[in-house]
Amino acid sequence: KNEVEQSPQNLTxxxxxxxxxxxxxxxxxxxxxxxxxxxxxxxxxxFMLSSGKxxxxxxxxxxxxxxxxxxxHITASHPRDSAVYICAVNPLxxxxxxxxxxxxxxxxxxx
Amino acid sequence: GAVVSQHPSxxxxxxxxxxxxxxxxxxxxxxxxxxxxQFPKQSLMLMATSNEGSKATYEQGVEKDKFLxxxxxxxxxxxTVTSAHPEDSSFYICSARDSVGPYYGYTFGSGTRxxxx
Numbered sequence: 001k002n003e004v005e006q007s008p009q010n011l012t013x014x015x016x017x018x019x020x021x022x023x024x025x026x027x028x029x030x031x032x033x034x035x036x037x038x039x040x041x042x043x044x045x046x047f048m049l050s051s052g053k054x055x056x057x058x059x060x061x062x063x064x065x066x067x068x069x070x071x072x073h074i075t076a077s078h079p080r081d082s083a084v085y086i087c088a089v090n091p092l093x094x095x096x097x098x099x100x101x102x103x104x105x106x107x108x109x110x111x
Numbered sequence: 112g113a114v115v116s117q118h119p120s121x122x123x124x125x126x127x128x129x130x131x132x133x134x135x136x137x138x139x140x141x142x143x144x145x146x147x148x149q150f151p152k153q154s155l156m157l158m159a160t161s162n163e164g165s166k167a168t169y170e171q172g173v174e175k176d177k178f179l180x181x182x183x184x185x186x187x188x189x190x191t192v193t194s195a196h197p198e199d200s201s202f203y204i205c206s207a208r209d210s211v212g213p214y215y216g217y218t219f220g221s222g223t224r225x226x227x228x
Contacts, residue, residue, distance in 0.1 A: 033217060041149075041202050042221035086155070099145070099206075099217070101154040 003027050004102035006087050012108045019074040021105045023087030026068065034061050034072045035086040037104065043086075046072070077109045113139045113209050117220025124195055124227055132190045132223045134205035139218075141207035144188040146180060149202040149222075158203075161188040195227040 004025045013019050023032070034046040047054050047061040049070065054061050058077075063070040074081055087102040114137040124130050134144055142163045147155040159180050160168045167180035177199075179191040188207075192199055204222040 035219070040221075041204070041224060043155075043204060043206075043219035045217055045219060048217070088155075099157065101156075103154045 002102070003091070003100050004087055004089055006085075006102040006105050008105060009103070010106045010108075012110060013077050015078060015109055015111050017077050017109075019077050019081075019107065019109075021072045021085050021087075021107070023070045023072070023102060024068060025070075025087075025089050025100075027089070027100075028092040029065075029068075029089040030092055031090045032063055032070050033088040033090075033099070034070075035088060037084040037086060039083070046085075074107075079109045079111050082108050113137075113207075113218040115141075115205065115207050115218045115220045117205055117223060119223055120221060121224040122226070124225070126196055126227055127194055129191055129193045130195055130225060132192075132203055132205075132225075134188045134190070134207070134220050136186045136207045136209075136218070139207075139209040140185040141188075141209065142185060144182060144205055144207045145217075146178075146188075146190050147204045147206070149204065155204065158190075163188075192225065195225070197227045200225055200227045 007022045031050045033048050036044045036046050049063045058075045060073040084104040084106050086104045088099045116135045118133045144161040146158045148158050149155045157170050158173045161180045161182040163182045163185050169175045182188040202222055202224050205220040206217045208217050
């Protein structure tokens with residue numbers, strides 16, 4: 001079992017829909033990251049969380065440390081949001097040097 | 112925000128040759144950079160941690176003589192794939208953490224797609 005699990009693996013949505021991607025992890029962490037990887041491969045860091053909630057534009061990320069769970073929400077989804085969204089954690093044992101990645105959620109937003 | 116420039120974005124090379132990939136932090140100091148490899152439809156996998164001024168730390172199963180890492184300055188780390196073979200074809204990506212400045216998080220390069228023919 002992977003230390004970081006994401007669901008769903010694939011997601012297709014209509015433009016304008018509210019989207020939620022979930023991430024569960026099994027180890028103690030110092031931080032959790034949400035990343036966006038576009039078809040060309042380039043990766044953009046969206047959020048780094050250690051507690052609570054963060055918002056940036058139409059993106060919202062939440063984390064529940066006790067439940068070892070995080071969600072990434074996209075409001076008013078747009079075709080340009082189509083990408084792979086990756087959850088990653090810094091395990092407590094590795095500090096900020098180590099990052100464990102989930103396998104990603106492939107999102108396709110249809111016009 | 113913090114920017115990491117990775118070059119080249121793609122490269123095709125002949126089997127047996129060496130390829131160098133550069134990773135530069137443009138507006139912050141990165142005492143530590145990380146090199147990852149990603150096979151199609153798989154997660155990023157950490158290959159090695161590059162520390163400025165010292166030897167890189169390689170993950171288990173990664174051949175340090177094949178994947179040479181040099182981190183000679185606070186803003187530049189290089190990964191050289193030596194004697195490349197078709198099985199080395201993959202997507203390589205670096206990341207860096209701004210450990211001293213105001214940006215607190217990981218910044219990723221745009222990645223390098225290596226094809227060995």
